[in-house]
Amino acid sequence: MPTLYVENVPKERYEALRERAAQHHRSIAAEILALIEENIPTRKELKVRHGIYRRLARLRGQPSPQPGPFPSAEEMIREDRSR
Numbered sequence: 001m002p003t004l005y006v007e008n009v010p011k012e013r014y015e016a017l018r019e020r021a022a023q024h025h026r027s028i029a030a031e032i033l034a035l036i037e038e039n040i041p042t043r044k045e046l047k048v049r050h051g052i053y054r055r056l057a058r059l060r061g062q063p064s065p066q067p068g069p070f071p072s073a074e075e076m077i078r079e080d081r082s083r
Contacts, residue, residue, distance in 0.1 A: 021031035041049065
């Protein structure tokens with residue numbers, strides 16, 4: 001497994017990281033790994049996300065399966081104001 005070393009971390013960032021790790025009952029290294037996992041997607045995760053975006057785009061292009069007279073935004077606002 002690769003190793004990552006980080007130098008010249010600003011003191012305020014290090015203190016914030018240390019506090020966050022303590023809140024989660026983790027070491028600083030474990031907290032950094034958790035942050036990386038939460039914020040940096042792998043290629044596989046990106047591929048899944050792109051698939052979801054493509055499916056959503058196709059759905060947006062399709063007409064609604066339940067057509068009907070839906071109120072306009074203006075009508076809904078007027079209704080809310082009259083309550």
